[in-house]
Amino acid sequence: MTKEGAATRRRWAGRLRETAAEVFGWAELRPEQLTAMEWVLEGRDCLVVMPTGSGKSAVYQVPGLLLSGPVVVVSPLLALQRDQIAGLPGGDRGPGAVAVNSDLGAADTEDVWAAVREGSVRYVYLSPEQLAKDEVVQRLTEAHPALLVVDEAQCVSSWGHDFRPDYLRLAQAVRRLGRPPVLALTATAAPPVRQDIVERLGMERPRQLVTGFDRPNIRLQARRHLDDDERRSRVVEDAAAAPKPGIVYAATRKDSESYAAELASLGLAAGAYHAGLRAAERRRVHEAFLRGDLDVVVATSAFGMGIDKENVRFVLHASLPGSLDAYYQEIGRCGRDGRPALAVLHYRTEDTGMQAYFSSRTPRPEAVDAVVRAVHARRDAPPDIAELRRDTDMSRARVTAAVNLLEEAGALVTDASGAIRPVRGTAPSRAVRRAVDTAEAHKRMDRSRVDMARAYAETTGCRRRFLLGYFGEEYEAPCGNCDMCDEHEQESGDSDATSTGRHPDADAYPPGAAVRHDEWGRGTVLSEDGDRITVLFDDVGYRTLSLAALAARDDLLTVVNGPDDSRPEPTAPPRTDTHDR
DSSP states (O other), X not given: OOHHHHHHHHHHHHHHHHHIIIIIOOSOOOHHHHHHHHHHHHTOXXXXXXOTTSOSTHHHHHHHTTSSSOEEEEOSOHHHHHHHHHTXXXXXXXXXEEEESTTOOHHHHHHHHHHHHHTOOSEEEEOHHHHTSHHHXXXXXXXXXXXXXXXXXXXXXXXXXXXXXXXXXXXXXXXXXXXXXXXXXXXXXXXXXXXXXXXXXXXXXXXXXXXXXXXXXXXXXXXXXXXXXXXXXXXXXXXXXXXXXXEEEOSSHHHHHHHHHHHHHTTOOEEEEOTTSOHHHHHHHHHHHHHTOOSEEEEOTTSSTTOOOTTOOEEEESSOOSOHHHHHHHXXXXXXXXXXXXXXXXXXXXXXXXXXXXXXXXXXXXXXXXHXXXXXXXXXXXXXXXXXXXXXXXXXXXXHHHHHHHHHTTSEEEOTTSOEEEOTTOOHHHHHHHHHHHHHHHHHHHHXXXXXXXXXXXXXXXXXXXXXXXXXXXXXXXXXXXXXXXXXXXXXXXXXXXXXXXOXXXXXXXXTEEEEETTTEEEEXXXXXXTEEEEEETTXXXXXXXXXXXXXXXXXXXXXXXXXXXXXXXXXXXXXXXXXX
């Protein structure tokens, strides 16, 4: 860095600290927060991965007051938007903030846009679905946003292609807004997920800051059950006995209601939360839990992102999660105050079938065919999403998911105006075949993530080492705070005992190394666990390989090069704080 650049960074650091103290009342900023804030002021695209409770929101809140235009914050849940706005300081020096969502009436909507136009608000919160609307993009464009923030950015990768298809349209929205710098924030992103976020958001040479993933105060356990009755009784027993408050994650809406009813019958204040409930009931449960009026919330994965509650003492899972990305995100909601917390995974082997089903939801071929033919039929007047919806008589979500898949397959492109065009030389029938192949690749990847969740549940080694290894972070076992480390200590009488000896060939496949498999093609080594390595393959997803088997066939897996030096290195883990800045 030049002397001029260093001087500029020092000035920025001083102004950031002053703003944090004067407006937010924060006496200090952590080094990793300050670094990311300086990148934002530089106008760089940034990806920031920091654990829940470590201050991700501050990364845009503080520099946002020093930028020349409003900050657009894409946030997935209305409850989360409300909490983020409520957490901002008030008074004359407090930054103005508004949420643009479907809860607003016509008059309130006009008032919100008037405030944005007049410059009296600094932060504009909205969902990805709002950014898909032409009138919203037009109004924001007129306000000349200085930064676009994608909060909970893991949704771009883990949900985008089936659950929230408008997340995958954010790159187009950024272009339509005049390409402001993009800041992606998440608490959970393994190396391949980080790469996916960068690519799907169209980020340009982004700076990446990845802090340590370890949450040492959370005790990790897993329990396998032979039948569902045994599992149900044990989940209820654990939830009733553990210090409160806590969260139980169930696989289905029906399960969330039945578990909540059983806990309530034991005299606990318990509530169910799932997407099938009325919005008012979801809001009631959410707010009651935040106030401390509920001991336990039993929920599907719809619950949690909007929970800014530092004293959650346990998170129990009543079934296998769809991925370790989702699992880490969910257990990270306990123990945010740094005190001991408990995460227990209750599962049956049969859970993998249900999760594989849920992970395989992709647009049907006939829907893809209808969309691509509608686009080809309108070559002279390329349609946007709304026009395709009318042409195909399909829901907006189905049309958007099909367009996303066709774009990923290289059969369609969307220009800066939102018009969708066919790629020259790609006939409709060929486009559908390519889209189906892309969908199958999604299924393979998602099913492999289910397999990794099961492998975590069934590991015989340190759970913390396994979990952190999935996120590309090396960890020396034993952790001393998981059930497997306790079990091996009891068996050996040695507090430093590990579950398996390290294979002599482990150093041949270091984390980050690019490899090629004889059958599965290219991949990247994520972690080593004694006698095994975990590899993410481009075409088939996650695989765990025996080092002994690799040693028996030296041509089965070859190293293409050493660890990827471009991969962001984790910084020192930040201390746990009770304030999510």
